[in-house]
Amino acid sequence: xxxxxxxxxxxxxxxxxxxxxxxxxxxxxxxxxxxxxxxxxxxxxxxxxxxxxxxxxxxxxxxxxxxxxxxxxxxxxxxxxxxxxxxxxxxxxxxxxxxxxxxxxxxxxxxxxxxxxxxxxxxxxxxxxxxxxxxxxxxxxxxxxxxxxxxxxxxxxxxxxxxxxxxxxxxxxxxxxxxxxxxxxxxxxxxxxxxxxxxxxxxxxxxxxxxxxxxxxxxxxxxxxxxxxxxxxxxxxxxxxxxxxxxxxxxxxxxxxxxxxxxxxxxxxxxxxxxxxxxxxxxxxxxxxxxxxxxxxxxxxxxxxxxxxxxxxxxxxxxxxxxxxxxxxxxxx
Numbered sequence: 001x002x003x004x005x006x007x008x009x010x011x012x013x014x015x016x017x018x019x020x021x022x023x024x025x026x027x028x029x030x031x032x033x034x035x036x037x038x039x040x041x042x043x044x045x046x047x048x049x050x051x052x053x054x055x056x057x058x059x060x061x062x063x064x065x066x067x068x069x070x071x072x073x074x075x076x077x078x079x080x081x082x083x084x085x086x087x088x089x090x091x092x093x094x095x096x097x098x099x100x101x102x103x104x105x106x107x108x109x110x111x112x113x114x115x116x117x118x119x120x121x122x123x124x125x126x127x128x129x130x131x132x133x134x135x136x137x138x139x140x141x142x143x144x145x146x147x148x149x150x151x152x153x154x155x156x157x158x159x160x161x162x163x164x165x166x167x168x169x170x171x172x173x174x175x176x177x178x179x180x181x182x183x184x185x186x187x188x189x190x191x192x193x194x195x196x197x198x199x200x201x202x203x204x205x206x207x208x209x210x211x212x213x214x215x216x217x218x219x220x221x222x223x224x225x226x227x228x229x230x231x232x233x234x235x236x237x238x239x240x241x242x243x244x245x246x247x248x249x250x251x252x253x254x255x256x257x258x259x260x261x262x263x264x265x266x267x268x269x270x271x272x273x274x275x276x277x278x279x280x281x282x283x284x285x286x287x288x289x290x291x292x293x294x295x296x297x298x299x300x301x302x303x304x305x306x307x308x309x310x311x312x313x314x315x316x317x318x319x320x321x322x323x324x325x326x327x328x329x330x331x332x333x
Contacts, residue, residue: 076254076255078202078203081207081255082202084251084254085198086195088218088251089218089245089248092137092141092191094222094224095141097237098138098224098228098230101230101237102230102234103238104230106228106229107144109223109227110138110151111220112332113150113151115128115332116132116154118333122161122209123212123264125162126162126212126213126216127216128331128332129155129162129213130212130216130217130219131216131217131220132154132155132158133213134216134217134221135220136190137191140187159197164197167193167194167196167200169189197213198210198214208259211255211258215252215255215256215268216331218245218252219324222242222245222324223324223325225242226317226325227325239314240310242317243284243310243311244284246280246282249272249276249279252272253269253272253276256268256269256272271326275324278319279320281316282316283310286306286307286308286309287307287309291303291304291305291306292305
């Protein structure tokens with residue numbers, strides 16, 4: 001039977017939240033991503049409206065994706081690429097959800113550490129920098145502090161090959177990884193490093209590398225989520241998070257399509273179009289409710305009382321899992 005769950009309400013706050021492993025901050029991560037996606041959708045609409053004056057109605061990512069596939073002159077500029085990369089979910093969100101849902105840690109799900117020796121092109125290095133970075137987050141959230149050191153070394157080596165090693169304080173990370181009490185600090189340094197690295201790559205005219213890293217990060221996070229073993233109702237909550245990736249997939253396809261003239265990207269686009277065929281079976285509906293104002297910690301904030309409903313069945317989840325496993329196998333192989 002199809003699974004139908006209601007999304008949680010969320011509060012928009014005006015201050016930046018640092019990544020911490022608490023229930024409150026896990027919700028704040030989701031809130032920040034929703035805000036970014038809302039801003040991104042509006043920005044994408046106005047940007048596209050300028051180049052397509054005849055278009056008279058607002059378009060979402062899916063509509064823009066359909067247009068971009070037939071209009072060869074549609075291309076995202078570097079600013080838009082940066083905004084869209086920022087909208088991709090942070091691996092902390094999914095890994096933290098898995099850990100809090102009682103999912104047992106599985107080393108077998110991760111990219112084998114010795115595979116790093118097989119990545120001898122910048123295309124492969126960028127994809128697997130995202131993969132190993134996600135694995136590093138997953139391991140730290142599960143307190144596998146000693147085992148993270150070799151994965152940290154892989155991140156360092158791949159970043160060095162791509163000439164972006166300056167964004168990771170490996171000496172500090174190496175020291176902090178030896179203590180479970182420093183997990184929050186490790187996650188913060190890792191995530192901020194990847195954020196600064198993406199901005200740098202875009203500023204240097206290497207946005208294609210930033211997109212590949214983001215692609216590897218997202219696929220690995222989705223691969224882990226679709227292959228973990230758990231039981232209802234925790235499985236239901238994980239499935240709903242998987243279903244929510246439908247919108248993220250559209251944004252990822254738009255990002256990749258910007259580089260469609262690069263032969264390396266053609267295969268990635270084809271793989272995601274096949275994955276999209278499975279995600280198209282997921283339905284997401286939104287029930288609007290008037291927002292309200294309330295005071296939280298001395299601040300007046302706007303509370304979004306609307307809620308979302310994701311409809312996804314176990315059969316659809318399995319089909320998505322199979323396709324993601326296939327795509328991920330090509331990345332790490």
